[in-house]
Amino acid sequence: MQRVLHWLIRHWAVTATLLLLGCGALGYSLxxxxxxxxxxxxxxxxxxxxxxxxxxxxxxxxxxxxxxxxxxxxxxxxxxxxxxxxxxxxxxxxxxxxxxxxxxxxxxxxxxxxAEPVWVFLHADRGLERLADLRGRRVSVGPEGSGTRVLALALLAANGIDATEFEPLPLGGAAAAAALAEGSIDAAILVSASISGGVATLLREGPAQRLVDFAEFAEAYAVRLPFLSVVRLPRGGVSLAADLPDRAHTLLAPVxxxxxxxxxxxxxxxxxxxxxxxxxxxxxxxxxxxxxxxxxxxxxxxxxxxxxxxxxxxTVLQRWLPFWVAVWVERLLFVLLPVLGLALPLIRFGPALYAWQMETRVWRHYETLRRIEAEAERDPDATARAALRGRLEALEGRVARLALPVNYRRHVFALRRDIAYVRAQLDPAGPGVDAQTR
Missing domain, CATH: 3.40.190.10 (Periplasmic binding protein-like II)
Known part of the structure; x- marks a missing residue:
């Protein structure tokens, strides 16, 4: 494990690149x-x-x-x-x-x-006043698959009328308005957020088609059907000129x-x-x-x-940039943030790690030199001295071949001076004589 860590530190540029790529890949995956x-x-x-x-x-x-x-x-x-x-x-x-x-x-x-108000229109001349009066009647409740049909059945059920106690007809909009106007049905239940189509037609029919006002029963409906809220149709809300409707109505509305x-x-x-x-x-x-x-x-x-x-x-980006540009920038930031988080300390300590790496290429040879010097201090015989000189020459050759930037060549020269000093110790006359000779 120590050798792996040592390699990673020595090759910090490769390590930094791998870490940055890993962070980028992580950001991209997330x-x-x-x-x-x-x-x-x-x-x-x-x-x-x-x-x-x-x-x-x-x-x-x-x-x-x-x-x-x-x-x-x-x-x-x-x-x-x-x-x-x-x-x-x-x-x-x-x-x-x-x-x-x-x-x-x-x-x-x-x-x-x-809000989508519920518009319940009744035939005014058939003795119908409210939803509870529709038992046994022909009622337009909207086509299958419509929300109008579901809500109409729920409103009638809240009044104690199930689907078997009246005749539900799959009419909606203009078709329901036409059927009510010609008298083929007794009531029409419509759900519409806008006053248009069948709703507008029936409102303009006048007193013959009466719009149910839920004012007295609104709270009771809200208890049984809590998804309904109360909205008001003001007098003249459809047409001020025609005073339509001629009085305010309270309506129920899902949202x-x-x-x-x-x-x-x-x-x-x-x-x-x-x-x-x-x-x-x-x-x-x-x-x-x-x-x-x-x-x-x-x-x-x-x-x-x-x-x-x-x-x-x-977001700030979506506020100031076109949508697809903001999408691209946000995704890019998501990838770059972890990379930048790691890159900043790497940039800060990179020069020191680089210097350490360059100097280590020289310093690691001092261990070999130290061992040669230790053996020289034991007063070896002539054969051992010759072997030590050979090892020194091999060491000096390796050091001479080191390729370092100019700023770090001084460490090579210092090591070669130290090698020369140890070589002088191996001279039979001793280091002092060698110094005098030179």
């Missing part, structure tokens, strides 16, 4: 891989739906950053979760109350982005979240959360400016990188 170049986003099938609009906004900004974005049309939140679990998409919007932490293990939330796999790249998370803030920070009818996105009331665990972003914002 550094996160580069982000993927393609991201698959689940989008809605209705052009003006909040999910489709938001997903398209994300896609356009990701493409502007340099990603390839593949848009995958889906039927809604339930289908989005299924595709996330099957890894058919990377990012999707999911309605609150749909995800299950055990069933959807491995998925994480990147933050809530907007939509952006969901991704737990192994999503950390820098993609930072980029996405930044995009979400840009898209969803402005004021809306149901939220003050800056309310969304946020990390509150999530069905799934919050992604740790997203949580850090909400707390601290973007």
């Amino acid at each position: 550094a996160a891989p580069a982000p993927p170049r393609e991201i698959r986003i689940a989008t809605g099938t209705v052009p003006d739906s909040a999910y489709t609009v938001a997903a398209e906004a994300y896609a356009q900004r990701l493409q502007a950053t340099g990603f390839r974005v593949r848009r995958v049309p889906t039927q809604g939140s339930v289908a989005n979760l299924e595709m996330l679990r099957a890894r058919q998409v990377d990012v999707a919007l999911v309605q609150g109350g749909i995800a299950d932490p055990e069933r959807d293990a491995g998925l994480e939330s990147l933050g809530a982005v907007f 939509a979240s952006v969901v991704a796999h737990q192994d999503i790249h950390p820098q993609v998370v930072s980029l996405l959360v930044g995009i979400m803030q840009e898209v969803h920070r402005p004021r809306t009818l149901f939220a003050a400016e800056g309310t969304f996105p946020n990390a509150l009331a999530q069905d799934l665990p919050m992604n740790a990188d997203a949580e850090r972003y909400y707390a601290r914002g973007r």
Whole structure:
């Protein structure tokens, strides 16, 4: 072991190079891989739906950053979760109350982005006042795979009505509005963050289609369905000119979240959360400016990188550099930091180690010279003296062949003077006579 250490010290340049390469390899192995170049986003099938609009906004900004974005049309939140679990998409919007932490293990939330009010419209002329009156009725609850259907069934179940006690119809949006207007159904339950499509149509139908006000039952619903929050539709919120609606309404709303796999790249998370803030920070009818996105009331665990972003914002590099440049610099720093941590002390002690290495090439010959001198002091006979002189000549030849930088040649000359001194001791007349002769 000592010989190995001695070799490592003697060959410090090789050792330093190996250590630096090892640290660089370690840093590279620990550094996160580069982000993927393609991201698959689940989008809605209705052009003006909040999910489709938001997903398209994300896609356009990701493409502007340099990603390839593949848009995958889906039927809604339930289908989005299924595709996330099957890894058919990377990012999707999911309605609150749909995800299950055990069933959807491995998925994480990147933050809530907007409230999605529940719009319950009833035929005013059929004696219907609230959800509890829908037993035995024909009700539009949204298509299979949609979050609307899951939420509608949960609302009716909270009123003691299971799926066998009414006729659920897979209608949504404009189709549900048309069916309610023509009287082929008794009620329509819609979930929409924007007042457009079927919601806008039914609000403009006037008193024939009555929008349910949840003001008196909001707290009771919140106890039974805690993923619902209370939002207010102000009087004139749809149209001030038409005084639509003609009074304020209290609505119930789940919150939509952006969901991704737990192994999503950390820098993609930072980029996405930044995009979400840009898209969803402005004021809306149901939220003050800056309310969304946020990390509150999530069905799934919050992604740790997203949580850090909400707390601290973007990194300095991401703030000042284009995304892909910041990615490259951050990965390079991750590799170089351990190398620099080792290189600085090596640079500091390198000259001393180099000097020690050069001088050691001379000093190691002193051990041979010391042994020859010790034997010369024992008053050897003529044959032994001749042998010692031969050893001295061989030693002097090896020393003369040493190739050292000019700064260290003085050590060679000093050793040759010492060799001459020992040779003088081997002279039959002794060192003093030799000195007088010279």
